[in-house]
Amino acid sequence: MSTKINLAIKKRVVYRSRPHEATGLCTGCRSCELACSLANANVFNPQRARIKIVALGAGIDIPVTCQQCEDPWCQKACYVNAIVKDKKLDIFIVDENKCIGCGNCVGACPYGIILLDPITNKAIKCNLCNGKPACVAICPSHVLEFITDNDISKVNRRRFAAILYNEDNALRPVPSGAERIRLLPDRERRRP
């Protein structure tokens, strides 16, 4: 009877970079990986973390975690219906009692972020730590955010506006004494 209003409520962990700040990009410290494994498995083991830092080389590090899809492929791929909806957070989580560790979901995930735990051999995926993600809490450069989809669009819009401003500003002479918003030295990177 009620219409679906998930889009505005559902929160997920996103990488929100602020390229105009000195420490506004992921520094690749991997604190989030260990915070995740500590929160979910009570040990330090990056192989059991549900967030991963991908090092692309030349100093570029990007955190990747579950996108919390509405209609996830991992769930479709599961033979035993072990990936179930969590009502409170409105996301899909793995029911460890049902999971048989076949790894079918791992191959199905287009983001490569549902994994098999090397110790328990069951599937693990981001469960948002019951609404208080440990990775977001620990990130020293504050580039991880726990945010709704609607707010992501706001963030992206702001970033786009800042880029527009900078492109525009780069063409103008800088008034003396004024603090200039710094351009990223590597300009190609901002353009897809």
Add this chain to the structure above:
Amino acid sequence: MKQKSSYAGKILSINLSNRDIHVEELDPSFVSLFLGGRGFGSKILYDNVTPNIKPFDEENLIILTPGALVGTGVPAASRTTITTKSPLTEMHGDGHASGTWGASLKYAGYDCLIVKGKAEKPVYILIDDGRVEIRNASHLWGKNTSVTDKLLKEELNDPDISTVCIGPAGERLVRLAAIMHDGSDKGVNARCGVGAVMGSKNLKAIAARGTKDINLHDQEAYKKAYQEYLETIAIDPYVPPATKYGTCRFMYHRVKFGIHGAKNWRYGSFEWEPLDPEVFRSDYQVKASSCPMCPIMCRRDYRIQSGKYAGTVAKLEWECIARSITCGINNPEIVIYFSNLCNQLGLDVEGTGGTIAFAMECYEKGLLGKEDTDGLDLNFGNHEAFLTLTKKIAAREGLGDILAEGCYRASKIIGKGSEKFAIHVKGGEMTAGDPRGMPVRAVSYATSTRGSDHLRSNPYVEELITPEEAEKWFGSKEAADIYKGVKGKGRLLKWSEDFVTIGDILGLCKFAYYRSASFEYLKKKGLQLATKFYNACTGSNLSEEEMFKTGERIFNVEKAYNTREGADRKDDIIPLRFFMEPLIKDKIDENAVVDRGKFNTILEEYYKERGWDVNTGIPTREILERLQLRSIIQDLVKRGKLA
């Protein structure tokens, strides 16, 4: 059930000669005395590498030990120590670096890796979760570090595997060679020629990965300490510039005190403006990056956008800038290129820069002519010659073959009085800033156990403390006076040496724990919180005094090692230049030389504080007894070094 602890619990030893792979359990009594990291490395080296073994012998060991807290989430706990008998100093030698390799070794189930013997052909070691293989590395031999890393990752089909490797310099036994983590843009175990020892074993690389857990003993205490650490760095005025500029910020410190040591340690002033940290930040910085687990983020990726060296990428650290200044270079692009070049070739920037500066002074004084330098015009500040000579050192070509021995040995080969231009302590090239005018810093270089080293101690404490604090902690108000103070400095030096050793044992970064804008925060981070983290992770119940005593114990093990090698008080000396020649500053002042009287007074006070013999500088039986080093007493007595 076994107690939950962050130790992996095993030592892996690999003999490359007979391909023997041996795993043994970690002995709890050994752990309780030496904790990990530099502690394990120093003791294992003492027990196994005796004076009759030369650095490049098969019997010499490379001991790779992640600090005790590496692999846990403790902030900035990422440092791995590589200990060996140094080819530069022929004494205790070690290099420290951050990176993911140490943690990977622990996830694979080992707290320590010992490599001995010599492979017949180039090999690399793969440690894969308890499976250890010695594999052929002929295809990697001769390759640059970044290429080696890339090929290894492709071969093992795992972009996330951690590697350490040597470059062409290490393969050719260049005594300035370093060991690189994950190719060319992560940590570097640079000092003491550790890379050359790895090369002498025909060992190109070690790759490690693992899936085992590192346990945490007390989660509540860990989280509390973590919170306390974050609160401390949040109010520490030291942190914001570190996060803003990275290690380039030391330029401001250097300029303030006028201790550049430019042109082979002769000039205190220098045209440093092109190397302003602000220039690096605005013109070359790509992004901030950091070592594993670090909330300070003082590493920086720099990239040259245009010009002759366009496209060069380097993670530049302060010492690279400092050593370029020693060679009279003040072009930021050359500095970035030099950093990248050394990293690709597997060279130590400090040793290489210092040695090139030595050659430049020999050239200036006419001891080396154009015929010796293969036509290179080795004037101070000559970019081309600077970079070409770096390549020649790694390739051991021409003059590079002589300089590859390090400045101390090169001066013996060149002769003609060039010894006085070789600025080294115990054979290791001089590091950091010029000690002239600051007597305790001069002594700190001399007493370091691995040759010249500014990170073996932390005499910078004298800049932080108030006279009252100095009186309370070091027994004299004078200890707070940088230039004139003498009394209390010996105790300050001993204190700071033991203090920073704790960091090396636990694997904590010196910038994150052992630098601060106030003495109070420094003690809190480096001792209180380090002990709290250690207890929370391992379940031990160490008091702060015991932790401090552990630092003292490790330092004494290293000193005993050097004593056994024949070093004594006469080796605890800095180059004559610092005593004789005034530092040339904009205005000459009284502080322009190291006063020999002050130097000796501080050194004697230091020996007394340490409980060592004042005349010989050798540890006494009482101090070794107190530090529970009985096996070392027996060994030294047997060799006639101890009464």
